[in-house]
Amino acid sequence: MTQDEAVLLLEYVAAACPAQRIGEFTPDVWGELFAPYSLDEARAAVIVVASQQPFVAPADVITEIKARRSERIELANIVYDGDPLETGAESAANIREIIRAAGDGLTGPSSIAGSLGTAERLALPPGADHDPYEGRAAAARAAIGRMPAGRDSSTDPRSRPCRRCGAAPGSSCTTAGRRRQDVHPVRLEDTKRTAAGLPLLDHDQAEARIKAAAAAALALTRDDQEQEAVAS
Template sequence: MTQDEAVLLLEYVAAACPAQRIGEFTPDVWGELFAPYSLDEARAAVIVVASQQPFVAPADVITEIKARRAERIELANIVIDGDPTQTGAESAAALREIIRAAGDGLTGPSSIRASLGAGDRLALPPGADHGPYEGRAAAARAAIGKMPADRDPSKDPRGRACRKCGAAAGTSCTTSGRRRQDVHPIRLEDTKRAAAGLPLLDHDEAEARIKAAAAAALAHHQEQEQDQEQEVDAS
């Protein structure tokens, strides 16, 4: 982000939070804090933060930016095949470029297999070859190689929508508006049944089975702990 873009971002903040105080040197500070990020991702993060609290702190915006970048990188599902003709330093640099491109959203939610072939090209979203992403788009093409098909919903739980929280295919599950590191059990159950060629269970029936299985697992764990305690007491 440039200094001029930092001024635009603060104008956006002022429109979203009219009561927020913006001083003479605020654009200078925000320009330094947000230098590593683009105006578009910062503006999207401001909207999220401003919808949750009356004032927008840089730390909250940066936390939101990092969370969204981490999610995009996770959804990219990067797999590195490697290139025996590259040195270790070249491979590391290529991997960094792949991760950076995924964080920028240039790759989209998909499974990225980095074959790193010299003749391969990466299909990036329209417009990625222009504006602030021009250099990164070219570097990502050179580093990544090719992208296979989208996630297989019979193997990857995030390849299908979640019936618990309503998360769309290719996105993470959420609880109380916060992104989960794992998927809801019913989403995993649906994936297992799809892989086995079985029809999906009724939502209520599936939830009941999952809860029963969790309760049985907990009871089994408690029994094991009791047995261990008894063995210790006996010795």
């Protein structure tokens, strides 16, 4: 993010939180704090933070940015095969480049990226080496183009919205505002039915079906335990 973009971001913050105080040197500080991030991802994070609290602190915005970047990196399913002609330092640099590209959202969900060789570096567009973001974009496109297609996203529950918590495609489910490690059962059910070409169940019916299946599995487990107790 440039200093001018930091000013735009603060104007956005002021519009979202009119009571927030913005001083003469606030743009300078925010420009330094948000230099590693793009204006678009910072603005998206401001929306989330401003919807939860009356004031927007840089630390809260950066925490939100990092959380979303971590999600994109996780969903990218990065696999690095390496290049026998590259040095250890080049290998580490390529891995960092691809991870940054995944965090920027340049690789897309469920993609598989590999190494960036000398030919791809030479094929970068003019000026890409002077613009870190454009360089990462070109590097990611070149690396992805050399690898086979990724896993089928139709089987990934996070590739579709969640009807339980409203999570958008590519985002994790949440409970009480906190990110879940797994997805809501109804989101998994919807994914399985879509992959099988079946219509989605009514939300209440889907919840009832999942609860019934869980109860049946629990009852079956108890029966097995009782039979084992009798047999022993």
